[in-house]
Amino acid sequence: MxxxxxxxxxxxxxxxIAGLTFRVPEGQTCALLGPNGAGKTTTVxxxxxxxxxxxxxARVADCELPASDAVGARLRAQAGLLTEAPGCYDRMSxxxxxxxxxxxxxxxxxxxxxxxxxxxxxxxxxxxxxRAFGTWSKGMKQRLALIRAVLHQPRVLFLDEPTAGLDPAGxxxxxxLIAEFRRxxxxxxxxxxxxxxxxxxxxxxxxxxxxxxxxxxxxSLRAAPTGLVVQLAGQPDRVAEGLRALPVVxxxxxxxxxxxxxxxxxxxxxxxxVREIVRQGGEVLAVRPAGDSLEEVYLRAVREDPA
Amino acid sequence: MNRAVLGLxxxxxxxxxxxxxxxWPAYLLLPAVAxxxxxxxxxLLPLLADPxxxxxxxxxxxxxxxxxxxxxxxxxxxxxxxxxLVLRDFGMFYLLIGVVLASSAAALALVREKExxxxxxxxxxxxxxxxLLLAKLVAAVVPALVVAWGSLxxxxxxxxxxxxxxxxxxxxPTAGNWVAWLLLAPALASVAALIALRAxxxxxxxxxxxxxxxxxxxxxxxxxxxxxxxxxxxxxxVGGLGALGVSLLAxxxxxxxxxxxxxxxxxxxxx
Numbered sequence: 167m168x169x170x171x172x173x174x175x176x177x178x179x180x181x182x183i184a185g186l187t188f189r190v191p192e193g194q195t196c197a198l199l200g201p202n203g204a205g206k207t208t209t210v211x212x213x214x215x216x217x218x219x220x221x222x223x224a225r226v227a228d229c230e231l232p233a234s235d236a237v238g239a240r241l242r243a244q245a246g247l248l249t250e251a252p253g254c255y256d257r258m259s260x261x262x263x264x265x266x267x268x269x270x271x272x273x274x275x276x277x278x279x280x281x282x283x284x285x286x287x288x289x290x291x292x293x294x295x296x297r298a299f300g301t302w303s304k305g306m307k308q309r310l311a312l313i314r315a316v317l318h319q320p321r322v323l324f325l326d327e328p329t330a331g332l333d334p335a336g337x338x339x340x341x342x343l344i345a346e347f348r349r350x351x352x353x354x355x356x357x358x359x360x361x362x363x364x365x366x367x368x369x370x371x372x373x374x375x376x377x378x379x380x381x382x383x384x385x386s387l388r389a390a391p392t393g394l395v396v397q398l399a400g401q402p403d404r405v406a407e408g409l410r411a412l413p414v415v416x417x418x419x420x421x422x423x424x425x426x427x428x429x430x431x432x433x434x435x436x437x438x439x440v441r442e443i444v445r446q447g448g449e450v451l452a453v454r455p456a457g458d459s460l461e462e463v464y465l466r467a468v469r470e471d472p473a
Numbered sequence: 474m475n476r477a478v479l480g481l482x483x484x485x486x487x488x489x490x491x492x493x494x495x496x497w498p499a500y501l502l503l504p505a506v507a508x509x510x511x512x513x514x515x516x517l518l519p520l521l522a523d524p525x526x527x528x529x530x531x532x533x534x535x536x537x538x539x540x541x542x543x544x545x546x547x548x549x550x551x552x553x554x555x556x557x558l559v560l561r562d563f564g565m566f567y568l569l570i571g572v573v574l575a576s577s578a579a580a581l582a583l584v585r586e587k588e589x590x591x592x593x594x595x596x597x598x599x600x601x602x603x604x605l606l607l608a609k610l611v612a613a614v615v616p617a618l619v620v621a622w623g624s625l626x627x628x629x630x631x632x633x634x635x636x637x638x639x640x641x642x643x644x645x646p647t648a649g650n651w652v653a654w655l656l657l658a659p660a661l662a663s664v665a666a667l668i669a670l671r672a673x674x675x676x677x678x679x680x681x682x683x684x685x686x687x688x689x690x691x692x693x694x695x696x697x698x699x700x701x702x703x704x705x706x707x708x709x710x711v712g713g714l715g716a717l718g719v720s721l722l723a724x725x726x727x728x729x730x731x732x733x734x735x736x737x738x739x740x741x742x743x744x
């Protein structure tokens with residue numbers, strides 16, 4: 167579980183994060199969204215005990231923050247971190263990198279060897295295991311860094327931009343892996359710019375810009391549908407004209423061969439509007455409710471924030 | 474103290490030295506000088522012990538005068554006394570090897586991790602501050618001492634052979650030499666490495682840390698080497714006391730480094 171209460175961090179008087187209060191229950195995935203410099207990495211570092219909070223408190227994997235060196239070590243033993251840059255040693259092979267970090271996390275002997283082999287094979291890095299890390303492709307490096315973060319079976323995972331700079335196939339692979347960690351019941355804090363990634367992977371989404379502008383499940387953040395998207399087989403302009411005359415239609419915009427309508431009450435007015443379209447000779451191919459996408463929620467929150 | 478972690482970092486640093494050819498010159502040049510220079514100086518012995526040359530060269534005259542009055546030098550002939558002086562004073566060079574190599578390695582210890590962006594993953598492991606600092610210190614000092622002690626064994630052997638060739642006598646290291654090399658050298662190397670390690674934590678670029686070490690740490694350590702090395706070479710008791718004092722200084726510096734060690738500062742501070 168990750169819990170933050172009024173968590174703030176300033177650098178030389180300049181706030182990086184301010185008053186963050188949120189809770190990620192055990193086994194859930196939370197995506198932190200925010201523009202560059204919003205404080206996502208600072209949040210991760212504070213929650214991992216690498217930075218001392220300027221104010222507020224937090225609790226991660228049963229460890230209270232701010233933490234002493236000993237409590238910090240206990241917290242870090244239960245947490246895995248994927249940094250934005252892979253951060254492995256270029257001159258060491260992939261396997262040597264994993265063995266080094268595995269030992270620092272307290273793994274040894276057969277458990278370490280089998281764990282390293284299991285993950286290298288699973289992420290299709292086994293063939294390259296003895297090549298110097300510096301010669302690997304970006305996608306391979308990112309996958310190795312991900313292995314390093316999970317090798318010691320942490321309860322909590324902090325993933326900072328896990329798919330940044332990866333090609334679509336590589337990004338997909340990493341996302342599938344994160345989904346698997348989620349199914350395994352790990353608590354995950356995922357920092358990302360990728361809204362569809364957040365929507366697909368997260369139980370909770372936080373929109374961050376120094377302050378937490380919004381926090382909740384993706385569904386709760388998206389506003390209830392306020393309109394309809396109707397796809398027609400040709401001639402939407404004639405139908406649009408008639409619909410605009412209806413009192414329940416607040417707005418009617420034409421997009422190609424479709425119409426985007428904003429209604430007074432979507433649930434109540436949809437059947438009547440569809441009947442009207444058919445009555446006017448429109449051939450309806452599809453009708454779906456339209457609400458704010460997570461992208462719209464995010465953009466609005468960031469735009470409306472006075473900071 | 475986590476011995477496994479110490480071994481881990483030591484192996485990592487050794488691997489780095491082995492695979493980084495830029496570091497090789499420092500690790501090869503100093504031992505080469507340690508072996509070659511005493512042989513060269515003893516090769517010049519007939520010139521240095523020649524009264525005719527002393528009459529022409531005031532430097533040689535001063536050398537002959539000083540060996541005549543140095544009670545710590547025994548020897549049947551003037552040449553033998555000069556040879557003993559050369560080898561005794563050259564012994565300080567082995568102290569210097571440890572200081573230079575240990576401080577150079579320590580200067581890179583943290584800042585290179587920052588540059589490679591490996592520091593944050595290291596700091597994110599359960600490693601305690603004390604273990605990390607100790608591991609970095611050991612990884613800097615041990616290879617430096619291995620090179621220094623290897624050089625002194627080879628250099629002492631070469632010096633003994635060259636002394637035998639030029640004077641007919643075996644000129645072997647004194648008890649003072651051994652005390653200085655075995656006790657004072659690790660203490661001096663540790664002090665230099667601890668100051669360089671502190672600089673490494675504060676700097677964000679490798680050139681800055683190495684320049685600071687080259688311009689500030691090494692000259693300061695050199696002063697200590699000269700101040701303590703010569704008396705230590707002359708007297709084992711002085712050498713032992715000097716080693717104890719420098720070891721205490723190293724302990725105090727380690728405690729100070731540990732107290733000032735802030736993961737936050739290392740991750741976010743820009744100089």
